[in-house]
Amino acid sequence: MKPVPSVDLNDFLSDDPIKKQDFVDRLGKAYQDIGFVALKGHFLDDALVEKLYSEIKNFFDLPTEIKQRYEIPGIGGQRGYVSFGKESAKGKKEGDLKEFWHFGQYVEGDAKLEAEYPKNVIVKELPEFNAVGKEVFKMLEKTAKYVLRALAIHLNLKDTYFDDYILNGNSILRPIHYPPIVNEPKEAVRAAAHGDINLITLLIGAQGKGLQVKNNKGEWVDAIAAPDELMINVGDMLSRHTNNKLKSTIHRVVNPPKDLWGTSRYSVPFFMHPVSDMKLDVLEGCIDEAHPKQYENITAGAFLNERLIELGLKN
Numbered sequence: 001m002k003p004v005p006s007v008d009l010n011d012f013l014s015d016d017p018i019k020k021q022d023f024v025d026r027l028g029k030a031y032q033d034i035g036f037v038a039l040k041g042h043f044l045d046d047a048l049v050e051k052l053y054s055e056i057k058n059f060f061d062l063p064t065e066i067k068q069r070y071e072i073p074g075i076g077g078q079r080g081y082v083s084f085g086k087e088s089a090k091g092k093k094e095g096d097l098k099e100f101w102h103f104g105q106y107v108e109g110d111a112k113l114e115a116e117y118p119k120n121v122i123v124k125e126l127p128e129f130n131a132v133g134k135e136v137f138k139m140l141e142k143t144a145k146y147v148l149r150a151l152a153i154h155l156n157l158k159d160t161y162f163d164d165y166i167l168n169g170n171s172i173l174r175p176i177h178y179p180p181i182v183n184e185p186k187e188a189v190r191a192a193a194h195g196d197i198n199l200i201t202l203l204i205g206a207q208g209k210g211l212q213v214k215n216n217k218g219e220w221v222d223a224i225a226a227p228d229e230l231m232i233n234v235g236d237m238l239s240r241h242t243n244n245k246l247k248s249t250i251h252r253v254v255n256p257p258k259d260l261w262g263t264s265r266y267s268v269p270f271f272m273h274p275v276s277d278m279k280l281d282v283l284e285g286c287i288d289e290a291h292p293k294q295y296e297n298i299t300a301g302a303f304l305n306e307r308l309i310e311l312g313l314k315n
């Protein structure tokens with residue numbers, strides 16, 4: 001059996017109640033077991049993904065001094081460029097072997113949130129880069145909305161429970177470049193073991209080897225998606241809200257074997273965040289005698305802030 005199960009969003013979107021319920025059950029089971037699922041039938045077509053890759057390669061190929069013009073101080077790396085080695089996993093000293101870019105929310109019809117979020121950074125050299133980022137952001141956000149609807153049903157909540165929290169949410173699209181490895185890395189890896197901060201993560205580009213997840217026996221297993229699949233996992237915000245009923249699984253990106261050091265890895269996670277005001281307080285339905293409340297009440301905004309400091313992106 002594949003360590004990470006596959007599901008098809010078309011089943012959830014169909015009018016057939018049996019298929020719909022089957023999707024909910026399989027997704028819920030996957031998130032209670034391994035915390036990851038590979039999903040096809042999402043809203044990104046092949047041409048869009050191809051264009052995204054070509055544009056992000058163009059961006060990371062720009063000279064370092066140009067890329068660094070887009071590294072904005074004082075915003076915790078929440079928009080624009082974050083240079084190589086800057087981010088480290090929670091509790092780790094060594095920086096990860098990666099550089100990345102952040103596209104943030106395109107707020108519509110909400111002046112308060114527009115003022116709250118940092119503005120998206122526009123790359124002057126590459127007009128298409130900005131356009132494709134926005135398009136991919138919207139398509140992943142739409143995909144995530146239906147995945148969260150399925151999870152709401154699984155949690156015995158109203159299917160639209162998350163809709164208002166994710167509308168204009170503080171989500172982030174992060175194209176990552178892991179450059180070729182030139183010198184023997186001492187302790188550093190491409191991405192050290194971590195859990196994601198947000199509600200759910202949708203990852204484009206998990207086809208190649210590299211991504212590994214820790215299963216419930218504590219073993220690292222490869223998480224490899226088919227070319228038409230997104231890898232989708234639960235983040236810490238959702239596991240907190242559900243009192244760990246849904247698992248935020250620890251994962252990492254390992255360095256390739258020496259004969260492949262010369263190759264770059266590109267991947268593009270979309271971190272689905274709610275608005276900062278969302279209360280992550282443990283859901284009543286996830287507390288009982290066998291599962292006492294495990295977390296203090298906190299808002300999504302306060303939780304994010306804590307974690308950005310721990311990642312070395314904010315002080």
Ligand SMILES: O=C(O)CCC(=O)C(=O)O
Pocket residue numbers: 176191196203205206211251252253266267268269
């Ligand atoms: O590059 C990958 O495949 C995963 C990256 C990741 O886990 C993250 O950025 O949170």
Ligand SMILES: [Fe+2]
Pocket residue numbers: 194195196251
């Ligand atoms: Fe991650």
